[in-house]
Amino acid sequence: MYTIGLSSLTSVIFAGSALGSNVSPMMRKGGHDETPAERAAAKVDNTRFARYTLTVLSGIVILLAIFRVVIHSVRYIRTLTCLNNDTQRYFRAPNLAYGAVKQHLLYAPLFRRRHLRELHFGWFHMGYVPSRFQSLFLAVVIIMNVTLSVTGIEWNGTRAAALSHLRNRTGTLSVINMIPLVVLAGRNNPLISLLSISFDNFNLVHRWFGRIVVLQALAHSVAEVINVVDQGKWQTVRYLFQHNELFWTGLVATIAFVAIVLLACSALRHAFYETFLHLHIAIVMFSLVFLWKHLENTVPQKYLLIMILLWAAERFIRFSTLIYRSVGRGGSKAELELLPGDACRVTLKMARPWVFRPGQYAFITVPSVGLWTSHPFSIAWSNNSAEEKNQDSEKGYQITPDDILSISQEKTNMSLIIRRRAGFTDKLFAKAERSPSGITTVSVLVEGPYGGHASLQSYGTVMIFAGGVGITHQVPFVRDLVAGYASGTLAARKVILVWVIQSPEHLEWIRPWMTTILAMDKRRDILRIQLFVTRPRSTKEIHSPSATVQMFPGKPNVDTLIEMEAENQIGAMGVSVCGTGGLSDDVRAAVRRRQGIRNIDFLEQGFTW
Numbered sequence: 135m136y137t138i139g140l141s142s143l144t145s146v147i148f149a150g151s152a153l154g155s156n157v158s159p160m161m162r163k164g165g166h167d168e169t170p171a172e173r174a175a176a177k178v179d180n181t182r183f184a185r186y187t188l189t190v191l192s193g194i195v196i197l198l199a200i201f202r203v204v205i206h207s208v209r210y211i212r213t214l215t216c217l218n219n220d221t222q223r224y225f226r227a228p229n230l231a232y233g234a235v236k237q238h239l240l241y242a243p244l245f246r247r248r249h250l251r252e253l254h255f256g257w258f259h260m261g262y263v264p265s266r267f268q269s270l271f272l273a274v275v276i277i278m279n280v281t282l283s284v285t286g287i288e289w290n291g292t293r294a295a296a297l298s299h300l301r302n303r304t305g306t307l308s309v310i311n312m313i314p315l316v317v318l319a320g321r322n323n324p325l326i327s328l329l330s331i332s333f334d335n336f337n338l339v340h341r342w343f344g345r346i347v348v349l350q351a352l353a354h355s356v357a358e359v360i361n362v363v364d365q366g367k368w369q370t371v372r373y374l375f376q377h378n379e380l381f382w383t384g385l386v387a388t389i390a391f392v393a394i395v396l397l398a399c400s401a402l403r404h405a406f407y408e409t410f411l412h413l414h415i416a417i418v419m420f421s422l423v424f425l426w427k428h429l430e431n432t433v434p435q436k437y438l439l440i441m442i443l444l445w446a447a448e449r450f451i452r453f454s455t456l457i458y459r460s461v462g463r464g465g466s467k468a469e470l471e472l473l474p475g476d477a478c479r480v481t482l483k484m485a486r487p488w489v490f491r492p493g494q495y496a497f498i499t500v501p502s503v504g505l506w507t508s509h510p511f512s513i514a515w516s517n518n519s520a521e522e523k524n525q526d527s528e529k530g531y532q533i534t535p536d537d538i539l540s541i542s543q544e545k546t547n548m549s550l551i552i553r554r555r556a557g558f559t560d561k562l563f564a565k566a567e568r569s570p571s572g573i574t575t576v577s578v579l580v581e582g583p584y585g586g587h588a589s590l591q592s593y594g595t596v597m598i599f600a601g602g603v604g605i606t607h608q609v610p611f612v613r614d615l616v617a618g619y620a621s622g623t624l625a626a627r628k629v630i631l632v633w634v635i636q637s638p639e640h641l642e643w644i645r646p647w648m649t650t651i652l653a654m655d656k657r658r659d660i661l662r663i664q665l666f667v668t669r670p671r672s673t674k675e676i677h678s679p680s681a682t683v684q685m686f687p688g689k690p691n692v693d694t695l696i697e698m699e700a701e702n703q704i705g706a707m708g709v710s711v712c713g714t715g716g717l718s719d720d721v722r723a724a725v726r727r728r729q730g731i732r733n734i735d736f737l738e739q740g741f742t743w
Contacts, residue, residue, distance in 0.1 A: 179286050179299075179303070180302050180303055180306040180307075180433075181306070181433070183282045183285070183286075183303065183306070183307065184306050184307060184310040184437075186282055187278070187279070187282060187307060187310050187311065188310065188313070190278055191275075191314055194271075194274075195325065195328075195329070198329050198331075199328055199329060202328070202329050202330055206330075209589070209592035210592070212225055212592045212625060212705075212706065213591055213592040213624060213625050215625075216592075216594060216625035216705055217622060217623070217624075217625070218622075219705075220627060220704070221704065221705075222594040222625065222627070222704050222705025222706070223705075225594065225705040225706045225733060226594075226703060226704070226705055226706065226732070226733055227733060228729065228730055228731065228732055228733040228734075229733070230730055233729040233730040233733075234729065234730060236726075236729050236735075236736075237726050237729035237730065238266070239266055239267050239270070240267050241265075241722055241725060241726050241729075241736050242265065242266040242267070242726065243263060243265055243266065243719070243722070244263050244264055244265060244266050244268075244269050245263070247719050247722070247723045248263050248719060249262065249263055249264075249265055249715075249718070249719055249722065251714075251715035251716050251718075251719050252715055260400055260401060261400035262715070264338065268335065268338060268339070271339070272339065272342050275339075275342070275343070275346070276342075276346065279307060279311070279346050279350065282303075282307060283300070283303055283304050283307055283350060283353065284300070284303075286299075286303075287299050287300050287303065293364070294361055294364065294365075297357040297358075297360055297361045298357075298361060300353065300354075300357045301354050301357035301358045301361070302354075304350040304351070304353040304354040304357070305350070305351070305354040305434065306433070306434060307350050308347050308350035308351045308354065309429075309434040309437040309438060309441075310437055311343055311346055311347045311350070312347060312437065312438065312441040313437065313440055313441055313444065314343055315340060315343040315344055315347060315441075316441050316444045316445050316448075317444060318336045318337070318339050318340035318343060319336075319337070319340045320444075320445075320448035321333060321448070321452060321497075321581075321584060322448050322451045322452065323336055323448075326584075326587070327587060330587045330588070332585070332587075332739070332740075333584065333585075334740050334741060341398070344398075348391075348395060355388075359371060362374070379427070380428060383424045383425075383427045383428040384424075384428045386421070386424045387421045387424040387425045387428060390417050390420060390421040390424075391417070391421055393417060394413075394414055394417055394418070397410050397413060397414065398410070398414070407557065408504075408507055408557050408558065412506060422442065425438065426438065426442075452581060455581055455582070456499075456579055456580070456581040458486055459484060459485065459486055459487075459488075459579075459580045459581065459582070460485055460578065460579040460580050461485065462485055462486070463485040463486065464485065465485055465577055466482060466483060466484050466485045466577070466578050466579070466580050467482075467483045467575055467576070467577060467578060468480050468481065468482050468483070468498075468500065468575065468576050468577075468578035469481040469483070469573060469574075469575050470562065470565065470566040470569075470573065470574050470575070470576065471566070471572065471573045472563070472566050472567065472572040472573070473551070473642055473643055474637075474639035474640070474642050475553075475636070475637060475639050475640045475642075475643070476553065476554035476563070477551055477552065477553050477554065477603065477640070477643055478551070478552045478554070478559075478562060478563050478566055479549060479550075479551055479643070480498070480511075480549065480550050480551075480552055480562075481547055481548075481549045482498075482547065482548040482549070482550070482578060482580060483546075483547055484546045484547075484548060484580065487516075487546030487548070488582075488583050490513060490516035490546075490548065490583070490610070491583075491586035491610075492586065492588075492589075492590075492610035492611045492613075492614045493512075493585050493586045493587070493588050493607065493610065493611065493739070494512075494513050494582065494583040494584065494585045494586035494610075495510050495511060495512045495513060495582065495583070495584055495585050495607075496510070496511065496513060496548075496580050496581060496582030496583055496584065497509065497510050497511075497580070497581040497582060497584075498510075498511055498550075498578060498579070498580060498581075499578065499579040499580075499581070500558075500562060500565075500576055500577075500578050500579075501577060501578075501579065502565070502576050502577065503558065503561045503562050503565060503576075504558055504561065507557075507558045508579075508581065509558050509559075510584070510741060511550045511552060511606070512550060512606040512607040512712075512739075513548050513549070513550055513583070513606075513610070514549055514550050514551055514605075514606035514607075514609050514610065514644065514647065515547075515548070515549040515550075515609065515610070515613075515647045516546060516547070516548050516549075516610075517546070517547045517548075517549075549647075550606055551603055551605075551606045551643050551644070552603075553602070553603040588710075588737055588739075590611055590614075590615060590626070590708050590710060590737070591614075591615070591618060591623075591624035591625060591626065592624070592625050592706065592708075593625060593626060593705065593706050593707060593708035593735070594625050594626060594627050594628065594703065594704035594705020594706060594707070595626075595627070595628045595630075595699060595703040595704050595705060595706075595707040595708070596611075596615060596626055596628065596629045596630070596707070596708050596709075596710070597630045597632065597695070597696060597699055597707070597708070597709045597710070598611060598612060598629070598630065598631045598632065598709075598710050598711075599632045599633075599634075599692070599709070599710065599711040599712070599713060599717060599721050600631070600632070600633045600634070600711075600712055600713055601633075601634045601711075601712070601713020601714045601717040602634070602635060602636070602640070602713060602714065603643070604711075604712035604713035604714075604739075605633055605643070605644055605712075606644075607712040607739050608631065608633075608710065608712055609644055609647055609648075609651075611710065612629065612631055612651060612661065613647075613650075613651055613654075615629045615660070615661075616629065616651060616654050616656070616657050616660060616661055617654065619656060619659070619660045620654065620655040620656040620657075625705060625706075626660065627660065627704045627705070628660065628662075628699070628703070628704055629660050629661045629662070630661075630662050630663075630664065630695075630699060631661065631662070631663045631664070632664045632666070632690060632695060633663070633664070633665050633666070634666045634668065634689065634690060634713065634717060635665065635666070635667055635668070636667070636668050636669045637667065637669055637670070637671070638667055638670065638675045638676075638685075641665070652683070658682055661682065662682050662683075662684075663682065663683045663684070664684050664685075664686065664690070664695070665683075665684065665685040665686065666685075666686050666687075666688065666689060666690045667685065667686070667687055667688075668688060668689055670687050673687070692717070692720040692721055692724050693720070693723070693724040693727070696709065696721070696724045696725065696728070697724075697728075700728055700731075700732045700734065703732060703734075705733075706733045706734070706735065707732060707733065707734040707735070708734075708735050708737060709721060709724075709725050709734060709735065709736055709737065710737040710738075710739070711736075711737070711738055711739070712738075712739040712740075715740075718738055718740065721736070721738075722736060722738065
């Protein structure tokens, strides 16, 4: 969504192909007196090359889907095989070829070890370095577009003919690329569930598709202007901008979307995200009107129509989901509770809940704080007392008619932790502060769920790393693994949770949920917790409650922790991380070093957009 507007820079790309009747025939053809046969051949070429673009992209999706099916099948078979196998020795041994692919491609940063650790220039956020696999994919897409843009152009012919064909080719490709640009931008992108690739990764590719669209549009614009100048000098360009609708509608759209390019840079987007988002949406909708008029009666207008329909459909799904989850049955409410360490526990009482899965997140809007502000937060806990009563009934406990009525009226509670930052979170925290008790209830709009495609159930050994508020993403996995072990429905035999916090008071964030987990059946047989406090006020704060729950001062040595568990791992090992960029990069590096030695997978959750 964030760079859809970039695509509209193509508003100048068809200037030579659809000029009004008041312009000379030579100008309608972009300054080159093409024969009908030449124009027909160029049109066929452009259409064919546009199809090549979609074919190559579809082929990549199919290959990734096949890879995902194979990986999913292996993990499913491994889970079934290990249900009654406590040693799982067969799955401990690594596949050397696949291990090399993971080490040098799938898990590898572009250069040495920096990937999610932010790039900064002074106080400015400059973005993130793509991974090696992401970089390879982007390189393939860029090379494909450059090749298709210049192949078949009559470079040995006249200058006017070459520029005319280059103009049409890059213009067509620019509009074609708007289709994947919009698909990748959507929160409801069907490829997310099909390929089990996070929205975070698709959003990165989306931004690069926006840049490709802009570069192709600029190439078209430059070719057109040069051709016009060659035939009629700069006075002709000025005349067309002043008197020809095609040119001035293109100019308006161009100025608007160039502004979006500038606003979408990482430094401004992260510093003023809410302002950027509101301006982005407003300018895009404004400019699409001019772009549609600019491409009137041209083939690219059909591509633009496809883009608009896809964008509108995704927006409709999002709006429908928000209304369904939040409106009716008394509406969805949120209880805000202040916590130590500048945090707030938000308990959502859903009007229409969903069946919760670990790893899911939702976009939250609090109208009394900001009606047009929506932010993603990981769901840390789900509690449905209606489900508990149904389970009692299945166990043979008697329930009364009043119980049945109450079951139908129960609402699922879903909880999350929000750390105080600037903008929306600061306003939300301030609203809770104004309550004398530190607890207040507000109406809320919930859009979701999203995510929840990752699973740790096929691994005999699971290490879960969390940094700060990243624990909210990891707690549901811990609960799921402990419950699954007790019921004998998964492969896990060892689960180690490593949580890095700044102060012991941060333990209050998840204390009620962790108390529930620690009281679960067979928890001591599978779960160990290691807490690392980086800024303790005194050594007295550091104490270990038991042998399975330990507390340490300082930062963890990630490599040492993973090595200790890898030496005695049971079956395949899965390592999951959600936290700061530095922690994620350290875990990634430690996992990469053990590829080919141990069967170990890496799972990472980040919100980098």
